[in-house]
Amino acid sequence: MNEEVIVTTYVVIDDGLKAFGKHSHVLAQMSDAEVVLVAIVAALYFQNHHERALCVLVAMGYIRRGLSVSRFNRRLHQLADWLPGVLMILGELFSHGQVFVMDSMPVPVCKRARAGRCRKVRGAQYCGYCAAKKEKFFGWRLHMVCTPNGLPVAFDLLPAALHDLTPIHELTVELPCGACVYADKGYNCLPDEDTILQETGVRLIPIRRNNMQPHAWVDDFDLRLYRRRIETIYSQLESMGLERLHARTNSGFEIKLHASLLALAFTNLN
Numbered sequence: 001m002n003e004e005v006i007v008t009t010y011v012v013i014d015d016g017l018k019a020f021g022k023h024s025h026v027l028a029q030m031s032d033a034e035v036v037l038v039a040i041v042a043a044l045y046f047q048n049h050h051e052r053a054l055c056v057l058v059a060m061g062y063i064r065r066g067l068s069v070s071r072f073n074r075r076l077h078q079l080a081d082w083l084p085g086v087l088m089i090l091g092e093l094f095s096h097g098q099v100f101v102m103d104s105m106p107v108p109v110c111k112r113a114r115a116g117r118c119r120k121v122r123g124a125q126y127c128g129y130c131a132a133k134k135e136k137f138f139g140w141r142l143h144m145v146c147t148p149n150g151l152p153v154a155f156d157l158l159p160a161a162l163h164d165l166t167p168i169h170e171l172t173v174e175l176p177c178g179a180c181v182y183a184d185k186g187y188n189c190l191p192d193e194d195t196i197l198q199e200t201g202v203r204l205i206p207i208r209r210n211n212m213q214p215h216a217w218v219d220d221f222d223l224r225l226y227r228r229r230i231e232t233i234y235s236q237l238e239s240m241g242l243e244r245l246h247a248r249t250n251s252g253f254e255i256k257l258h259a260s261l262l263a264l265a266f267t268n269l270n
Contacts, residue, residue, distance in 0.1 A: 001045055006062060009266045010037050016086040022079075029065045035075045036083065036262075038063070039255065044263040047241030048256045050076070073252075080251055083258035087152070090265050094151040095175060099222075101230040102145045102171065102183040104164050106130045107157065107242060109139035109253065120250050121159075128160025131186075142242075142257070143167050145181065148226055150233045150268035152261050157254075165189050168204070169196065177201030182226045185209055236264055 014033035017023075024031040042053035051069050058066040067075065106128060110118045115127065115138040129136050137160060144155040154174065156167040164186035172181060180203045187206040196204050207223055208214050215223070240260045247253040 001041070001056075001060075005044070005266055006037070006041060006057075008269070009040055009262075010034070010062075012090075012266070013037060013040070013086060013262075016089055017079075017082060019089065020082060020085055022082055030063060030067055030072075030075070032075075032079055032082075034063050035072065036079060036086075036259075038072065039076055039259040040263045040266065043240045043256065043260040044267060047239075048245060048260065076255060077251060080255050080258075083255065083262065087155075087258060087261055087265075090151070090262075091153045091174075094147050094265075095153045097147055098176065098179050099148055099226065100145050100153060100175060100179060100181045101148060101226050101233075102143070102181050102187065103230045103234065104141050104143045104186070105234050105237065105242070106133075106137045106160060107140040107142050107245070107257065108137040109245075112136050112138045114138075120247075120253065123159075125159040125161045142237075143171060144233075144261075145171050145175070146230065146233055148229050150229065150236070151265055155261060157257065165192060168192055169199075172196055172202045172204065173200055175200065175202045179203070180205055180222070182223050182230075183207070184227070188212065233264070233268075236267065240264075 010033055013036045017032055022032060038050060038054050038057060041057060042048050042050045046052045050072065054066055054072055057063045109120050121139065126138055128141055139160055140157050141160045142155060142157055145153045147153060154171045156171060158166055168187065178201055183204065183206040185207045187204065188209060193204045196202055205215065205219050205223060237260060240263060242260050245253055245256050247256055
């Protein structure tokens with residue numbers, strides 16, 4: 001494990017929680033920042049297995065006193081609403097460049113064959129298709145905007161059947177005027193591109209389909225350059241087990257998702 005990443009993660013999380021007015025109880029065996037740290041380290045090194053991460057961090061001396069697994073889970077669920085807030089703060093810090101990349105990835109909740117017995121989500125809107133892997137899945141689809149360095153700026157988790165263009169306006173509204181967002185073929189829609197450009201000054205530049213008028217050669221060059229980076233980012237999330245998350249409740253599922261995004265941010269920050 002990278003000691004620098006762990007220390008940086010703890011410091012930023014501790015400062016972020018304090019910025020929101022969240023302070024640990026003086027009698028708590030583990031501080032709130034330590035609880036969140038375990039969840040992030042679990043995502044980064046143990047594919048979101050909290051018990052393993054807790055045992056290793058205690059054994060290596062990063063945490064002085066551990067908690068039982070059940071007590072740790074209760075503490076972590078109490079902090080569930082604070083994780084998106086920390087991600088929002090980091091997104092505001094990272095969203096000052098002029099180049100961003102956008103894509104979506106499947107986040108299944110169970111095997112497609114078990115969809116009829118799934119209790120977390122139900123309905124046809126959660127039945128999606130991953131064109132890159134040419135396979136169907138059941139669950140959610142993560143839409144994300146990142147910097148070229150792999151720092152998440154904005155994200156949205158939507159039912160898998162919804163089109164990639166569904167959250168496009170919400171994901172680009174906070175980006176700086178004049179920025180360029182490079183995306184894949186799923187984001188092709190000339191009316192949406194014109195609307196986003198008029199309302200926010202942001203240029204959405206997706207890979208054109210064969211039956212569409214191509215971009216200028218400069219945009220095509222930048223597309224090839226930056227599209228490689230988004231594939232690397234999603235490979236990092238796959239290595240964290242984002243496509244194999246095990247959680248009994250929707251809140252637990254979201255906690256592991258947010259922890260994975262925080263792990264991605266702190267990994268690419270260093």
